[in-house]
Amino acid sequence: MKTYEQINDRIESGKAVVLTADEIMDYVDKKGVAAAAQEVDVVTTATFGPMCSSGCFLNFGHSKPKIRMSEAWVEDVLVYAGIAAVDVYLGATQLRHGDPANMYYPGEFRYGGGHVIEDLVAGKTLQLFALSYGTDEYPRREIRTYFTIHDLNQAIMVNPRNCYQNYNVAVNDSDRTIYTYLGILEPGRKNATYCSAGQLSPLLNDPYYETIGVGTRVWLAGAQGHVYAEGTQHAGDCERTGNGVPMEGAGTLALTADMKQMRPEFVRGVSLRGYGVSLALGVGVPIPILNEEVLQRTCVRDRDILAPVVDYSVDYPQKTGRVIRYANYEELRSGEIEIEGKKVAVGSLSSYCKALEIANRLADEIRRGEFLVSRPIAPLPRHAKMKPLVIREK
Template sequence: MRTIAEINEKITSQRAVVLTVEELKARVAEIGVAKAAKEVDVVTTGTFEPMESSGAIINLGHTDPPIKIRRCWLDGVPAYSGFGAVDLYIGASCPADAIDGEEIKERGGGHVIEDLIAGKAVQLRAQGQVTDCYPRATFETTIMRETINQFYLFNPRNLYQNFIVGVNGGDRPLFTYLGPLQPRLGNAVYSNPGAISPLLNDPNLEVVGIGTRIFLGGGIGYVAWEGTQHFPLQKRLANDTPIGPSATLALIGDAKHMDARWVRGCYFKSYGPSLMLGVGVPIPVLSEKVVEHCAVLDKDLVAPIVDFSIPRRVRPTFGLVSYAQLKSGRVTIEGKTVRVAPLASLYLSRQVALELKNWIEAGTFTLTEPVSPVPMERSFIPQDRWTEF
C-alpha cells in the first residue's frame, strides 16, 4: 500500500495520519482493518517498565597528566573501565558500594544515569594503571552531562516481547525482579503492558528491524541489534503472538538529549536497583497485515503464571492468563482469587505512545528503513550445569 519514503514525505509536510495503538484498535472496531489501513499512515506504541539490562557509555575526556582508569565509581556505583583509558560503562542494575564502611542503600546505576540525564552533578572517583603514557594514579572530580563527551544509553536487552506473571506458592515472602511476591498466592505481578506493548503489535518483527528509529527515554534512539536472551521461537498463538518471553531488542540513543521523566532509577526491595525506561516504537502502515496485527486486543494475548517459590531455572506454571484478565485486577489460580498489579506503568506507557505521535504529527520525527531484519530463528541456550547450593 505504501512505502516508508511515501510516509516520510507526508510526515515532513505534516499530512500524515498518526494514531496511537489504542486509537488504532478502536478505529478498527469501528470501520474494519481494510478501511483503517487506507486511512492511517503510522501507529505509535509505547511502554514504561523496568529494563534492568540497560546502561550508559560515558567518555570523560583526558586528564592532565593522563590517567588510564582501571577502577571507577560514580556516586559510589562501580563503573566498568576495562577498555579505553577514560571510557566507562555503568550498568543500570549495578548496586552502589559502601563508602568508608557506610552502606549506600537503595541506589544503583539507574539512579546515576537518571541524575546525569537530569543535569545533576555526580561524584567520580577513579584509580589508574600507571604507565609511561598514563602516569596518573588517582583522580577525583564531579561530572555533569555538560562536562563529559559521549553519554549514550546502550542497552543489551529491552522491549521483551511478552513476559511472565509472577506468583509465590511457598510459605514465605519472596523479593524478586517483579517486586515482592506474597506467600500462598497472596498476589500476582505482571510487567508487560499487553496490547499497547511495542513488539506484541509487530509479532513477527516484519516492520521493526535493526536501524529502526524509536523514542528512547524522551530522546531519539535506534534498534542496534537483537537483544540478549532473544528467543523468537517461543510457542505462539494463532495470531502469531508468543505465549511467554520471546523476542528482545538491543537499543542505543544519545542520553544528552533524553528527559529524566522517561528514565528513572528504581530499587526493588531485597533484590536491587534497576531502571524504569520509556520506549516508543512507530509502526508504519505498509499493508493491511500491519493493521491486522496492531488490532490485537488484551483478551487475545496471554502470559504464563510462574511460581517463584521453586528455585530452579524452569519453574512450574499455573497455566496461561489473558492480559484482559490481568488488567481486571483479579485472576483465579487453582480456585483462589488472587489480586494482580502491573509493574509497568500503563498510564506512562500510553503517554509514551502519545508523545511519539505528537513528534510525528509535528514533522520532527521521521521513520527509518531497517538496514537488516532482526533474526527470527534464534534458539535459547541455557547453562544446565549442576552446581552446589
C-alpha cells in the same frame, strides 16, 4: 500498500495520520481494515518499566596530567573501565560500594547504577573517583572530581536487552514471603505481578518482527535512538496464539540513544527490596502501516494476549518449566485473577499510564514531522531459540 518513503513523505509534509496502539482497534472496527490501511500511516507503541539490561558509555575527556582510569566509580557505584582511557560503562544493576546487599535480608537497595543514570539525565552534579596503575603517557594514578552530563563528551545509552515482547506473571506458592525482580510476593499466592504494556507494547504489535528490526528508529526516553541489534535472549521461536502473539518472553530489542537528549521523567532508578537496583525506561516504537496485515497485527487487544503465570519460589529458580495457567492482560488489569479457584490480587511493575503518555508524545512528534520511520537494515531473527547454560566438565 505503502512504502517507507511514501510514509516519510507524508510525515515530512505534516499530513501523516497517526494513531496510538490504544486507539487503533476501535478505529479499524469502525472503518474496516482496507480503508484504515489506506488512511493510517503510523501506529505508535510504547512501554515503560524496569529494564535491567541497560547502561551507558561515558567519555570524561582528559585531565591534566592524563589518567587511564583502570578502576572507576561514579557516586561510589563501580563502572567498567576495561576499555580505552577515560571511557567507562555504567550498568543499571550495579550496587553502590558498601551496600550490604542481602546481608541483612531483605536488602533495601536504595541507590545503585540505575539511580546514577537517572541523576545523570536529570543534570545533577556527580562525583567521579578513579584509580590507575600509571603509564608513561598516562602518569596520573588517582583522580576525584565532580561533573554533570553537560561536561561529558559523550553519554550514550547502550542497552543489550530492552522491550521484552511478553513476560511472566509471578506468584509465590511457598509459605514465606519472597523478594523478586517482580516485586514482593506474599506466600500462598496472595498476590501476583505482571510487567508488560500489553496491547500498547512494541513487539506485541509486531509479533513477527515485520517492521521492527535492526536500524529501526525508536523513541528512547525522549531521545531519537535506534535498535542496534536483536536483544540478548531474543528467542522468536516460541509458542504463539492464533494471532501470532507469543505466549512467553520471546523477542527483545537492543537499543541505543544519546542520553543528552533524554527526558528525566522517563529514566528512573528502581529499588527492588531483596533483589537489587535497576532502571525503568520509557520506549516508544512507531509501526509504519505498510499493508493490511501490518495494520491488523497492531489491533491486538489485551484480552488476546496471554502471559504465563509462574511460581517464583520453586518453578522459576529451579527452571522446572511449569506454567500454572495463562492469564490475559485484560484479566490482569482488572486487579484480580483466579488461579485454581482462588482469587489473587494483581499488581503491575510496568506503567500503562506512562506508556500511554509516550505513545501520544511519539504520535505528536510524527504528526509535527519531527520523527521519521526507518526501514530496518536487517530483520530480527524469527527462529532463534533460547539456549540453557549447561554445567559440564572441560
